[in-house]
Amino acid sequence: MLYHVRMDVNIPHDLDPEVRADTVAREKAYSQELQRSGKWPHIWRIVGEYSNYSIFDVADHDELHMILSGLPLFAYMDISVTPLATHPSDINAG
Amino acid sequence: MLYHVRMDVNIPHDLDPEVRADTVAREKAYSQELQRSGKWPHIWRIVGEYSNYSIFDVADHDELHMILSGLPLFAYMDISVTPLATHPSDINAG
Amino acid sequence: MLYHVRMDVNIPHDLDPEVRADTVAREKAYSQELQRSGKWPHIWRIVGEYSNYSIFDVADHDELHMILSGLPLFAYMDISVTPLATHPSDINAG
Amino acid sequence: MLYHVRMDVNIPHDLDPEVRADTVAREKAYSQELQRSGKWPHIWRIVGEYSNYSIFDVADHDELHMILSGLPLFAYMDISVTPLATHPSDINAG
Amino acid sequence: MLYHVRMDVNIPHDLDPEVRADTVAREKAYSQELQRSGKWPHIWRIVGEYSNYSIFDVADHDELHMILSGLPLFAYMDISVTPLATHPSDINAG
Amino acid sequence: MLYHVRMDVNIPHDLDPEVRADTVAREKAYSQELQRSGKWPHIWRIVGEYSNYSIFDVADHDELHMILSGLPLFAYMDISVTPLATHPSDINAG
Amino acid sequence: MLYHVRMDVNIPHDLDPEVRADTVAREKAYSQELQRSGKWPHIWRIVGEYSNYSIFDVADHDELHMILSGLPLFAYMDISVTPLATHPSDINAG
Amino acid sequence: MLYHVRMDVNIPHDLDPEVRADTVAREKAYSQELQRSGKWPHIWRIVGEYSNYSIFDVADHDELHMILSGLPLFAYMDISVTPLATHPSDINAG
Amino acid sequence: MLYHVRMDVNIPHDLDPEVRADTVAREKAYSQELQRSGKWPHIWRIVGEYSNYSIFDVADHDELHMILSGLPLFAYMDISVTPLATHPSDINAG
Amino acid sequence: MLYHVRMDVNIPHDLDPEVRADTVAREKAYSQELQRSGKWPHIWRIVGEYSNYSIFDVADHDELHMILSGLPLFAYMDISVTPLATHPSDINAG
DSSP states (O other), X not given: OEEEEEEEEOOOTTSOHHHHHHHHHHHHHHHHHHHHHTSSOEEXXXXXXXXXXXXXXXXXXXXXXXXXHTOTTGGGEEEEEEEEEEOTTOTTOO | OXXXXXXXXXXXXXXXXXXXXXXXXXXXXXXXXXXXXXXXXXXXXXXXXXXXXXXXXXXXHHHHHHHHHTOTTGGGEEEEEEEEEEXXXXXXXX | OEEEEEEEEOOOTTXXXXXXXXXXXXXXXXXXXXXXXXXXXXXXXXTTSSEEEEEEEOSSHHHHHHHHHTOTTGGGXXXXXEEEEEOTTXXXXX | OEEEEEEEEOOOTTSOHHHHHHHHHHHHHHHHHHHHHTSSOEEEEETTSSEEEEEEEOSSHXXXXXXXXXXXXXXXXXXXXXXXXXXXXXXXXX | OEEEEEEEEOOOTTSOHHHHHHHHXXXXXXXXXXXXXXXXXXXXXXTTSSEEXXXXXXXXXXXXXHHHHTOTTGGGEEEEEEEEEEOTTOTTOO | OEEEXXXXXXXXXXXXXXXXXXXXXXXXXXXXXXXXXXXXXXXXXXXTSSEEEEEEEOSSHHHHHHHHHTOTTGGGEEEEEEEEEEOTTOTTOO | OEEEXXXXXXXXXXXXXXXXXXXXXXXHHHHHHHHHHTSSOEEEEETTSSEEEEEEEOSSHHHHHHHHHXXXXXXXXXXXXXXXXXXXXXXXXX | OEEEEEEEEOOOTTSOHHHHHHHHHHHHHHHHHHHHHTSSOEEEEETTXXXXXXXXXXXXXXXXXXXXXXXXXXXXXXXXXXXXXXXXXXXXXX | OEEEEEEEEOXXXXXXXXXXXXXXXXXXXXXXXXXXXTSSXXXXXXXXXXXXXXXXXXSSHHHXXXXXXXXXXXXXXXXXXXXXXXXXXXXXXX | OEEEEEEEEOOOTTSOHHHHHHHHHHHHHHHHHHHHHXXXXXEEEETTSXXXXXXXXXXXXXXXXXXXHTOTTGGGEEEEEEEEEEXXXXXXXX
């Protein structure tokens, strides 16, 4: 099932620079592993913001929450999730 | 270039039913032609709403505005456009 | 899967009273059939508003959208959907 | 009487990790005791957020405020409460 | 139990003047009967607006919703309800 | 003259606990003295929030501002003030 | 006592042009009479909007509400009122 | 002096098509005359919306309000005006 | 030219008390000097808030920005500026 | 292609004054170099705020994001980007 997700990142200015760099690096690895698995098929940067729009393709709500709450940057993010249904005009719809 | 677009449709309740049906049918044809051309690669229904999230892939701002303002339902829509850049974690990025 | 849904009803003041009464009656029957099927396990009135909070338990996003867009009052409603995951403190969670 | 409650948790990043772990553990125990008593019949995680939707079933406003203000995480929460009435379409209504 | 209620009245400009006058008159009578019964102990006009803040003192949520949804102007109102608990600094609290 | 006031309290998490306890105690005494004087006839706790709705009955705007800005918790509060007029349906109105 | 008032005018597009012209003319006369009386000492047009910021100087809340609700355009306005106190830096303050 | 202006156009769906076409044509002529005079140096379409961002260069507030309120589409627009000062990093600043 | 300005002051709780007192004293002196010069003809306290509504009468946008950005409390303020035009109903208008 | 950008700067009060001064100086140099290159043709100060409206003229979304995320003050800014199309009334349009 598909979900539309917006993530806005707000890392505190006083976070230790090494902790910050390590967390950002782990975030990237975590995201890329999920992209390779097919569960995170799209991620786009919102121009001018430390934010992204993403599409997730997972089995159910619990799996999505487990993935999102496991993001290394989760504690510093505002996340909003929108469930997506097939659009009747979609040429790829059955 | 990629753009994220949200469209919310609000057709007036007193619109003539035939005009309405005709406009919705033309909207579908218009959308599917653009999907086939590759300019409108994704369209998803937002669950529970007469709304969609879409991704457009067009040459520039003027082409996107020409496409959106030509939507048969344009007069009844609220549209918001967000330009998308490549995300540094995207495994498909160069 | 569980979804939290808020519905706000705004029937136009100039709607024909018979159409209105018929639509509201069909809405009630439609809702009760879904409640009996187990797909709409909870519906509560928000005090002082022509609105409800509901819980739906359906197979996937497409089924939920089909149900919601089929509501006889759908054209007169604002609907917002929130996917629900198991809470780690829930005593009924596995 | 039934109340719909949304809780959004924002624990300060610089809270002592032990204090944090202890508070979260006490929150869970506190919640589960109330669930077992029947006063907190539903708790759901909002997907992607450190938030929940809950239903409380208590005697009156004062009891609900006593319960909510006694939450170990209360100081770090935004809470909004909505009183719920019986919905006329509810098949379980008298 | 006490509830804080805000009511904002928006009567459509094209409502028949006699219907309007009759509805407003019935609203006043309805309100005053409830004031005399003790269920609607306070009603104040918000300066400059066709709105009021009110305090209701009723048995439970269902009674309040029955009262509010029975207001002759209900169809033309936006209403928001807030449950009130005893304040620990209230000199009249037990 | 009557004023409707909403107060939302946000005490910083890192405030010295003794300062906090002392300030809260002084706030209570200050409020109760004003209640006894008749200038603060109503104070209600908003269920689930560290907030109150209050009614003040004072001579003029300057007196109200002097009272509110003198609250021991003033620096930690968001306050919004609404002037109240007599409602034409009020059974106690002249 | 001084009040800060913002008025936003929204006259329905289908209002009879003569009714409109007559109402606007009466509004102007009503306003100018109050300006001459000293009760409406300032009125400024907000650039680009059919709106104004005004200062009223009246005896009390009831007088202000009587004045505002008597505006010929009252039914077509959104009005918000803010009570003003003496500023401690005001060189004209006692 | 420079002003930043956003205009959002909402023409009622039931406006007579000839009136609409005539008004839009007069709007274009009015705008172009002001552009040629140097008072309206920039006008950009907001992609996907019936809206524009514009820059005006006029003598004072009264002139800007006279220009904006004289727009043939003024009755159907929401307009917001922001005064602009010289930016200290502007390479064209004195 | 006239401008309507709202200022909301938020001094950080951990600011050194002497710095705070000194800054507030300089703010008062700065404001009063501008009031005496005629450039800041009105300043009113918003009841219950650490905020003011002010009217400025200056030569142009640059002068206003220079004045506002020079306020000793500028770094701790949210400021919003609205340009004011002559109102057609103003009895003092030419 | 043209983009409308709003930047709001919020530098933390406890930032080291030398770091702050250095960052602001680098911001100015960075901006002026881009202005000279023609990629940042307009920058205006919003009166009364530590904010600007800017127009960028760059090749594509990725270039704009690279420029904006490279701003020395980027970590302390809220930025919102709007793509601009040619306006049909623009006298300079083809």
